[in-house]
Amino acid sequence: MEALIVVDVQNDFIAGGALAVPGGDAVILLVNRLQAKFQLIAATRDWHPPDHGSFAANHPGKHPGDLIELGGLKQTLWPVHCVQNTLGADFAPGLNRNCWDKVVLKGTDANIDSYSGFYDNGHRKATGLGEYLRRKGVSTVFVAGLATDYCVKFTALDARALGFATLVVRDCCRGVDLNPGDVEGAIHEMRTAGVAIVDSADLGKPL
Numbered sequence: 001m002e003a004l005i006v007v008d009v010q011n012d013f014i015a016g017g018a019l020a021v022p023g024g025d026a027v028i029l030l031v032n033r034l035q036a037k038f039q040l041i042a043a044t045r046d047w048h049p050p051d052h053g054s055f056a057a058n059h060p061g062k063h064p065g066d067l068i069e070l071g072g073l074k075q076t077l078w079p080v081h082c083v084q085n086t087l088g089a090d091f092a093p094g095l096n097r098n099c100w101d102k103v104v105l106k107g108t109d110a111n112i113d114s115y116s117g118f119y120d121n122g123h124r125k126a127t128g129l130g131e132y133l134r135r136k137g138v139s140t141v142f143v144a145g146l147a148t149d150y151c152v153k154f155t156a157l158d159a160r161a162l163g164f165a166t167l168v169v170r171d172c173c174r175g176v177d178l179n180p181g182d183v184e185g186a187i188h189e190m191r192t193a194g195v196a197i198v199d200s201a202d203l204g205k206p207l
């Protein structure tokens with residue numbers, strides 16, 4: 001059984017959003033097309049409380065891009081984004097949600113960030129996505145969405161570590177590239193961990 005995980009395709013990560021990922025809008029159509037090839041689809045949703053520790057604004061004198069320690073972990077600081085029950089946390093307009101079987105909220109604990117859809121960044125708490133996929137008999141997981149070098153990467157790495165055959169559909173993802181080369185580095189890191197990098201055109205299941 002195969003499943004698709006659609007990562008964080010939310011307003012704050014597309015044009016006009018607080019943490020807009022370059023080219024992020026393009027994934028809406030691409031993910032819609034990709035979704036048609038799957039029987040089981042889970043989506044992740046970045047869902048932060050207003051006092052979240054990853055927001056630079058919650059650390060006087062700090063700025064987005066700065067590195068701090070949060071809950072004993074290194075934490076990159078971000079603009080305020082994906083605050084619970086705000087427009088920025090809504091899924092992107094035009095994204096087809098009708099076919100989704102599960103939505104996983106992440107980043108809900110103010111004291112720790114959660115890039116992966118499976119665990120927080122300290123691997124302290126599971127979201128339940130891993131158990132859900134196992135219960136559904138999933139052995140192979142495809143990952144697409146935003147952002148390649150953060151939430152897509154960590155979701156794919158955790159999926160692989162949990163024993164799922166894991167493929168990232170590269171053309172259906174876009175990255176932040178905070179430092180140029182971050183996306184390439186993320187691709188390399190995922191490949192090294194046993195994650196396959198594929199393109200949607202090569203999936204062998206034409207529409």
Ligand code: VGL
Nearest residue numbers: 008046078146147150151
């Ligand atoms: C993300 C930074 C902060 C992501 C989420 O979805 O990749 N990046 N929160």
Ligand code: ZN
Nearest residue numbers: 046081082107
């Ligand atoms: Zn976030």
